[in-house]
Amino acid sequence: MNDYILFMHHDAAGTDAASDAGLWARYLARLRGTGLFDGGSAIGPGERLRKGTPGRPCDDxxxxxxxxxxxxxxxxxxxxxxxxxxxxxxGTVELRELPRS
Structure with missing residues (x-):
């Protein structure tokens, strides 16, 4: 069994539907029911950091x-x-494998 992460982007035409709490509750309940769900979260603002340069806000x-x-x-x-x-x-959902290292 492999691990994957789905990144949700802020580019959905139907922004109300993309952030609808009821739709998310049903989707996450379905994922939990599969036994394949391993967590997740909304992502808030942050900062991009690089040694030797000032931090800057993350893209949204x-x-x-x-x-x-x-x-x-x-x-x-x-x-x-x-x-x-x-x-x-x-909207865009980016699906990435999390390789074992």
């Missing part, structure tokens, strides 16, 4: 993340992407 691209387990990237897309409020509202 990301709105949250969800961490999941799946057999493959294809399985993660098929099982875990449907119902995601950002995805369903036409």
């Amino acid at each position: 691209d990301l709105s949250g993340f969800v961490r999941v387990h799946a057999e493959s990237l294809s399985a993660a897309k098929e099982l875990l992407l449907p119902g995601n409020p950002v995805y369903e509202a036409g």
Whole structure:
């Protein structure tokens, strides 16, 4: 079983749907029911830091993340992407594997 993270972006045409608490509750309940859910959160403002340079605000691209387990990237897309409020509202969901190191 592999670990994946889904990053939700702030670019959905239907911003109300993408941030609807009821839709998120149903989606997260479905993920919990699969046994593949491993946490997640909204993402607030932050700072980009680089040694020797002043910090600067982070871009406001990301709105949250969800961490999941799946057999493959294809399985993660098929099982875990449907119902995601950002995805369903036409927004970008970035799906990345978390390699074991």
